[in-house]
Amino acid sequence: MGKPTGFMEFKRQKTTEQKPLARIDHFGEYAERLTDEQLQTQGARCMDCGTPFCHMGIEIRGSAAGCPINNVIPEWNDLVYNGKWQEALDRLHLTNNFPEFTGRVCPAPCEGSCVLGINEPSVAIKSIERSIIDKGFEEGWVVPRIPRRRTGKTVAIIGSGPAGLAAADELNQQGHSVTVYERDDRAGGLLMYGIPNMKLEKEVIERRIRLLQQEGIDFIYNTEIGVDMTSDELRAQYDAVLIATGAQKQRALRIEGSEGKGVVLAMDYLTSVTKSYVQSNFEDGNALNVEGKNVIVIGGGDTGADCVATAIRQNCKSVVQFGKHPKLPNARTEETMWPKNPDTFTFDYAYEEVDAKLGRDPREYCIHTEKIVSDADGNIQALHTIYMEKILGEDGFHYFKELPGTEKAWPVDYIFVAIGFEGVEKALPEQFGVELINNRIAATIKNYATNVQGVFTAGDARRGQSLVVWAIKEGREAAAAMHAFLEQEAAVV
Structure with a gap:
């Protein structure tokens, strides 16, 4: 992957950043992209290692090691090195619904597990990831993917953070009709208002939301489930519900x-x-x-x-x-x-x-x-x-x-x-009647199902305070479990 001798020839290059005294005068993003040629050089540093630990995605003593969503990092590094940017984008989207988020705010456990990082600065994985998706939007390669069919099944997702959005994206592509409920006035969860603009421009989030809407997902804002609509009213309207409200109770x-x-x-x-x-x-x-x-x-x-x-x-x-x-x-x-x-x-x-x-x-x-x-x-x-x-x-x-x-x-x-955060705000899960363990909604990682039929949970609401990339992983896996549930329900009917 990359140039066979690239890791010996080229040094890691840091993403270009505005000078500190200049950037504190504004709230805009301060990190700027390297040139395509510089990024190709960085892609060349990816080693042809027999086992690429960068995408293993496990936890070691509570800390992430490798990419939790199992991004096939060596493959898109190689494609960038060879100038095949659109193919790199396709490979990136295979595992990551929102690389424009992770490429900005993920702490990059992939780089910590890079084999090159044992004795040299690791491959600049995060910078390359962000550049692939940003170039994809600039070139018009990221376009709405309209599902070819609709199943007739309906899904409500409570919370529009990365777990809820990832699940919505996956379920919509399966043909289910998805509605996302958000109690705030914009989608994104903590990505929108909890992470400062200089780290994540909000237009980056809203650009993705517009795309999801064009693909058929409905967003309903300023609506708090449990207050503006009861859990019973919601369940009466939808075939399945995902609680992805995060762990928002601050310590x-x-x-x-x-x-x-x-x-x-x-x-x-x-x-x-x-x-x-x-x-x-x-x-x-x-x-x-x-x-x-x-x-x-x-x-x-x-x-x-x-x-x-x-x-x-x-x-x-x-x-x-x-x-x-x-x-x-x-x-x-x-x-x-x-x-x-x-x-x-x-x-x-x-x-x-x-x-x-x-x-x-x-x-x-x-x-x-x-x-x-x-x-x-x-x-x-x-x-x-x-x-x-x-x-x-x-x-x-x-x-x-x-x-x-x-x-x-x-x-x-x-x-x-x-x-930190203590866990979920209890009013909503208590209204649904779902079980709580250690201030988290109880559900196995196998099927993300709660003790209430047709009600699922994912992200920080299930696992506790964690990284954006873990939330995306859980949203994707919960969507797969919900799809299986909906298909089973359809077969019974």
Whole structure:
């Protein structure tokens, strides 16, 4: 795959990006495509490895290894290298309904499992993937695929995130009539309002939605099932239902003073800013604005980084991000040996931007938040912390030990809580009568069926908070299970 000696001849080339101080002046995408010639060179680096681990798609100790949707990566790398872009697009669409999403926001576990990555920078898989689909749209190769027949069966999908959209796409192509219900005013789930525009332009999502509509899928917005329409009313209208609402119940901060004014859940902050930007270019005044404020983000993950990037674009006075874990190593350790995700230190987009503007990496490691202090009006003023040390106990487990003398009070106006999600919002599954286990809707990965006949679930609602690429995989597999169910129902009739 690729040029047989390409991995020895060519170096990995990073996607072109706007300079940090230039891109923080706007909310547009900052990553730009390499030229076709450069991408062909990157495709040439793909090795002719006997077992391409990049597309194995498994979990190792809870971390993705390889592509969960089993993209046949070496094949489209080879096609790009040979300039066969349209064939590369066809091969990419065989396994991935929405490569324009994954090519932008997926953390690329495929690259972590690349064989070349054992001792060299891995193949630039993600950049090539995004370029294939973007070129496909530009060249007019991505066109509506109208199903040749209709089965007469109807399906309702609750939630228009990547799991729901993938299932809708698959079921529609099988000839079933699909209606997607979304409680917000636009489709996409967290892709639309939960991920900042600079990482994923919303026109990219809406372009795909228009295509799905042209293919026959109906979208109904501003409709919350369980509120605007009961579960019984929905089930009476459709032959099968998929619950793909995600795991949207955010985990709250539970420390002394966390009820203070200025403590905001991360997704609420990101949603307010992105929605205001998309709907009115901020003219409606509905975005939470931290201009001139001291900001602290609690949570060391990607959502926290998105809060950092958003705050620096709003010209905050200061911003720091707290994480409870130590700083990641610069190279793989024994715990993250290939083909597992390397989990190494990176200087991602948000941190580059803060460093460029404020002169420091905003991240603080091994830090424990103790209490929040507010003024007489309830407005937060300070966050008290203490640093910790991660130690290995005699029982073989790791523990955190507080370090006396490292206490600190941080001045703060806003605290954004980005410590993950607890699971599904319970009102809807309880109305359907589906079983919940550990705040997730119970269903096997074999058929995605709940305990209620004709009701299925997929994505974060079933597996818990996870990656976009896992959601697409589950949506595709749930659609296959639902198709089998509908065909069985038709045979009985």
